[in-house]
Amino acid sequence: MLTCKDAKLARIVSELRSHGITRDADAFEDEELAFDENGNPNPWYYEMQSLGFNYRLTDIACALGLSQLNRMDDIASRRREMKALYNNLFAKVIYL
Numbered sequence: 001m002l003t004c005k006d007a008k009l010a011r012i013v014s015e016l017r018s019h020g021i022t023r024d025a026d027a028f029e030d031e032e033l034a035f036d037e038n039g040n041p042n043p044w045y046y047e048m049q050s051l052g053f054n055y056r057l058t059d060i061a062c063a064l065g066l067s068q069l070n071r072m073d074d075i076a077s078r079r080r081e082m083k084a085l086y087n088n089l090f091a092k093v094i095y096l
Contacts, residue, residue, distance in 0.1 A: 001057060001065040020052030 004010050015022055025041035027049070028034035034045050057065065068075065 016052045017055040020050035021048050
């Protein structure tokens with residue numbers, strides 16, 4: 001699972017996840033096949049614009065990810081606590 005605020009990065013990652021395939025009419029390169037005579041995108045059309053992968057989560061992994069997102073504030077808070085603890089403990093270590 002990946003989350004991001006950058007729309008360009010999200011598009012790139014989405015294409016990589018889907019074998020490099022896009023259905024985004026704004027990104028189509030072959031206009032003759034992509035659009036009908038009225039300039040509307042053909043609903044059946046897609047383009048493979050780059051190499052990609054089949055990076056998809058299983059249903060169980062999706063359920064687990066969603067449950068973790070619901071607890072994100074608690075998880076982040078606990079990680080900050082652990083970071084402070086480690087920083088405090090390692091501050092006492094002498095490096096040679």
